[in-house]
Amino acid sequence: MTRYLKEIISGTWSLFVGMGITIKYFFQPVVTLQYPHEAVPMTPRYRGHTQLVWDERKGGDKCIVCNACMKTCPSGCISLAGEKLEGAKQKSLTKYELNFTTCSLCGLCVEVCPTEALEFSKDYNIAGRSEDEFKYDLLKRLKETHS
Amino acid sequence: MSIDYEVIRLAAFIVGIIGFVALNAAYLVWLERKEAGHIQRRIGPKEVGPYGLLQPMADGLKLMSKQLLVPDGVDPVLFKIAPILVMTPAIMSFVTIPFSETLAPRNLDVGLLAVFAFASVNVLGLLLGAWGSRNKYAVISAARVVSQNVAYEVPMLVVIVTMVMVTGTLNMHDIVTQQMGGFWQWNIFRLGVSPLMPVAFLIFFVCMLAETNRAPFDMAEAESELIAGVFTEYSGMGFGVFFMGEYANIVVGTSIATVLFLGGWSCPFGLFPGVHWFLIKMYLLIFTVIWIRWTFPRTTFYGLLNLSWKILVPVSFFNLILTSALLKVF
Numbered sequence: 001m002t003r004y005l006k007e008i009i010s011g012t013w014s015l016f017v018g019m020g021i022t023i024k025y026f027f028q029p030v031v032t033l034q035y036p037h038e039a040v041p042m043t044p045r046y047r048g049h050t051q052l053v054w055d056e057r058k059g060g061d062k063c064i065v066c067n068a069c070m071k072t073c074p075s076g077c078i079s080l081a082g083e084k085l086e087g088a089k090q091k092s093l094t095k096y097e098l099n100f101t102t103c104s105l106c107g108l109c110v111e112v113c114p115t116e117a118l119e120f121s122k123d124y125n126i127a128g129r130s131e132d133e134f135k136y137d138l139l140k141r142l143k144e145t146h147s
Numbered sequence: 148m149s150i151d152y153e154v155i156r157l158a159a160f161i162v163g164i165i166g167f168v169a170l171n172a173a174y175l176v177w178l179e180r181k182e183a184g185h186i187q188r189r190i191g192p193k194e195v196g197p198y199g200l201l202q203p204m205a206d207g208l209k210l211m212s213k214q215l216l217v218p219d220g221v222d223p224v225l226f227k228i229a230p231i232l233v234m235t236p237a238i239m240s241f242v243t244i245p246f247s248e249t250l251a252p253r254n255l256d257v258g259l260l261a262v263f264a265f266a267s268v269n270v271l272g273l274l275l276g277a278w279g280s281r282n283k284y285a286v287i288s289a290a291r292v293v294s295q296n297v298a299y300e301v302p303m304l305v306v307i308v309t310m311v312m313v314t315g316t317l318n319m320h321d322i323v324t325q326q327m328g329g330f331w332q333w334n335i336f337r338l339g340v341s342p343l344m345p346v347a348f349l350i351f352f353v354c355m356l357a358e359t360n361r362a363p364f365d366m367a368e369a370e371s372e373l374i375a376g377v378f379t380e381y382s383g384m385g386f387g388v389f390f391m392g393e394y395a396n397i398v399v400g401t402s403i404a405t406v407l408f409l410g411g412w413s414c415p416f417g418l419f420p421g422v423h424w425f426l427i428k429m430y431l432l433i434f435t436v437i438w439i440r441w442t443f444p445r446t447t448f449y450g451l452l453n454l455s456w457k458i459l460v461p462v463s464f465f466n467l468i469l470t471s472a473l474l475k476v477f
Contacts, residue, residue: 008458012349015443022186022442031188 042122047105050098051121052142061142062117065091069109069118077102078109093139100126100134160252164241171398172391173203179437186441213383218280221380225279230385232272233392236265240399245320247412247422258319259307262403266358269396270296273360276389277377288376291366291448295357298452299364302459303354306347309467310407312474313340323411330415335408339477341470343462348408350463352432355400357451360393362440364451401432 033040042048052061065082077099082091110118128134177192177199184191192199217223243258245251255261270293277289313334314322326332335348357364368376378386405411405428412425446454 008462019438019442022438025188026182026186026438028188030185030190032190034190034193 039125042124046120046122046124047107048121048123049100049103049105049126049136050109050118050138052093052096052138053117053119054142054146061093061096061139062115063093063096064115064117065093066114068112068114072108072112074106074108075102075104096138098136098138100136101131164238164252168238168241168395168398169391172394173207175394175397175433175437176206176390177203178433179440182434182437183441186438207387210384210387215385216380216382218380220281222279222281225275226380227385229272229276229279230381230388230392232275233269234272234388234395236268236272237392237395237399239265241402243319244399244402244406245323245411246425248420250422251320254318254320256316256318259311259317259322259403259407262319262399263304263307266396266399267296267300269358269392272392273377276381280377280380282379285377285379288366288368288379292360292377295360295364295366295451298455299354299357299459302350302455302463303358305460305463305467306351306354307407309341309347309463309470310334312467312471313337319406319411323406323413326410327413327420330410332413333408333410341466341473343466343469344408346462347466348404350459350466351404351408352435353454353459355404356436356439357455359396359400359436361397361436363443363446365445366448366451397433397436398429401429401436404432405429 052063054060055062063080063082065080067080070076070078070080079095079097079099080093081095082093084091105120107120110120126134180202181191181199192202195201195205217226240262242252243255243261245254245258273292274289277285277292280286310322311317314325316322322334326334330336335344337344341347356362360366360368366376368378378389381389402425405425409428409432410424411428412422413420414424
């Protein structure tokens, strides 16, 4: 009989304890983000697709078209072209294409670059309807973001 | 002249009750989703309208635009009247519930009895819906619903008998007027009559949760075990009406709890009684009902029946005997 009563009282008490916990959570601030309207700020080490670094002094990319990134890329997803402009000491970039469908984000291209012209972007909201949408022209992107 | 007045009064109350029930059914879904969200530290509905306030309208439109499927092999009559049999008694119960001194459709002397008479039809609706569906899941679920409702009707009615003994009337208006003038007059705190009054309230509340098929006793739906329980074959607004009936039943249950234990429309401090106090108490209880749903997981069926037959029934009978003894002595 005492065990029965004890069980009822402790059981009822445990129910109230549980409800106390949930009401505490009810008044705590919301932790989720309203995703399409809000986005998480990415950590500095996040590896999105690679992008060209903007050079403030030159007002353009830092690339010298040494082709090191293209050669080191294990999946061969980088293709770039450059030409020597009149009066310039180095070649300058005319096209930098990244095929993100085959890129494995190993980061060898970023490491190997002698002028630090490449970096990882913080972009993670990427979706598309066809494969072609993931063939990025990084030079065009750089100019679009800094125009 | 007097007949005209009666007709107008009748029409006004019919429109008022149906509007109140429909609005509650729609916005309790919104409240439920918001509260669930905040308990889980999300926001809940937010896209449709400010604070997601137009979400019930959107849900209603969606449900109404769906085809009302009547599958082959069902009993068409039972299948179609079942949702109505769940909804109608819920609306009928409002006839006797006094929202304030003057705001009550009918002041019946057997008001409490009438409410419980209507409330028991709810089970019949679920049972017929499941039987008419010719679906094994639905029939299994209906068996569970019936055994659950039988199990919980017993302690609930024993508590009601206790309350009727204490108040000496079945008239809900009189029950409230006895409790006027401060919260210490409410039945839940009348410890002089019976020291187990708060326990009686607790038993009533638990039984109300089970009677309205709310979590943690939602055996009627039990969507993780029985697909959708008795609603398996229902589509569109057929399903919607079942759910409106469920929410209307919650409103009825909390209203009765308010009238019986929390002093109806009386103010806790004896000032300005009125319909607002009734609504505040009722919605606080509804908030608690939803809060319970998002705190506890669904019980097993054994747990459910054990709770009723081993704990609620003996305790409520003990309360009945104790109260009657104390009433006889003092």
